[in-house]
Amino acid sequence: MDTASGSAAATELTPARVEPARAIAVPGWFYSLALPVVLIVAWQLATVGKTYSLIPPPSTVVLTAWDYAFGGIRNDTYSGTFAANAMASITRVFAGFFVAMVIAIPLGLILGRSLLARRLIDPTLQFLRPIPVTAWLPLTMILFGLGPPATIALIALGTFFPMLLNTVDGVRLVEPRLIEAAEMLGTPKAAIFARVILPAASPSIFTGIRIGLGLAWVLLVVGEMTGVPTGLGANIMDARQLSRTDLVISGMIYIGILGFLSDRIVMLIGRRALWWNPNAR
Amino acid sequence: MLAEPAAAVTTTRLDKTYRSQRRDGTFSETHALSNINLTVAQGEFICIIGASGCGKSTLLRIVAGFETLSTGELYVMGKAPAGPGPDRGMVFQDYALFPWLSVAQNIAYGPRQAGLPKAEVAELTERYLDMVGLRKFRDRFPHELSGGMKQRVAIARVLANDPAVILMDEPFGALDAITRNGLQESLLQIWEKARKTILFITHSVDEAVYLADRVVVLSPHPGRLKLEVPVTLARPRDIASVEFNQLKRTLLDAIAPDIAVEAAALA
């Protein structure tokens, strides 16, 4: 780009045109679908026609999943109830995730910046962190009673730590150079946090949010073991007791799809907000 | 001090000792700079050379306000600075651009902090985008630029703040020879236009003699001012001329013993 004789004012650099990558003419989703298709075919071959198989073939699961969503096939208590149950679960997932986020991120920002706060709070957090969410189940039910508040509390507990730790790391690992650069460019001391530390830490904070939301879905089934009557996780636990494995698997698939979709939405938001960050694209 | 027009930078008996805590709680001290007396006139282009660890960066960082001095005095435009400020712009070897801001936003950052009106910020941004030849890259982000282009942005970002002194710590050290030559030319043109005071650290004796009005040699352990060599050759300088090479010889002889010690220590 630069030339040996080039002078600053005279050499106007021009952006290079980017050639589109010309790979094999097969769309990306083709590769993504190959493995699931193979697994489903193998599953079908292994289970179809075996009357006493504990695991139903995929064809049965597809029918149940359809019936769960739209009704009209099995006409049992679960027919056509997916939307209502999914709404209940989505509300709890996002409520728990949101509660955790509004506590974890500000707390993480403080812990990342203040040695005193770290000394005061960090040991306690490190002690609580390895306790699995399932172990909190009885205690949450005593504290919040049977029902959705306990579910939300469990999801919040489980998603809290990844968001907290990523925020703390993001803040602590801000390059000191960037702060120096901001200082020598005249940034007021009080504004360094908002103008440098926050944007510099934002990719890490965003990673925490993504992990947290993903975990919220993972925790849904445990979260709905608190005696809530509705929700995809509650349905799965009930279906297990009724030996309705087809329904269990349908619920699993739907949770997977919802978790995937919510991750995509967060990814899209992050990609827009963190457009400058090559790792977020 | 205040009577005559103030020098851009003055240090008097400046001393710096780093104190760092060891793992066992005791402290170790590094005497980085000793009795530095340096006066830099306004508009002067100073290059600082010396063996690794002789305190070049320390000196620059003290002037920038990133480090405190231990004893002695420092004046910038006749005043003792308290901490870093926009009157002393720093160009780092690793650029230190804000990765979340575009090229234009990086350049506009300083004027914005100064609270200039929008129109003026925009005008300054355009002027310095042009001065470093990056108009067409204005909306790119730092990670989309080559090292040489990043350093152009870093220079423009500092110039847009209209600092009294520009501090450059091996700014072209990470660049290849061709890019480096291009940037040296650009810097000289900018300097001749803007007549800024520049303190420029380099490892390259060639670069020092090519750029500087005066080359300052530091010697290590502790860092002392060993030699000051004025370079009066007319610009553009002919790097193949006899005079140019005589100056190089003088400077190389001055740092040779320190480099030899360094080499022996590494061996």
Ligand SMILES: Nc1ncnc2c1ncn2[C@@H]1O[C@H](COP(=O)(O)OP(=O)(O)OP(=O)(O)O)[C@@H](O)[C@H]1O
């Ligand atoms: N933050 C610090 N804490 C303790 N000692 C330091 C610190 N920074 C530098 N030193 C020491 O001070 C001395 C001078 O370091 P400085 O970085 O100024 O050297 P330099 O001339 O810039 O070297 P180089 O050419 O390798 O960049 C060295 O002995 C170094 O180990």
Ligand SMILES: [Mg+2]
């Ligand atoms: Mg250095």
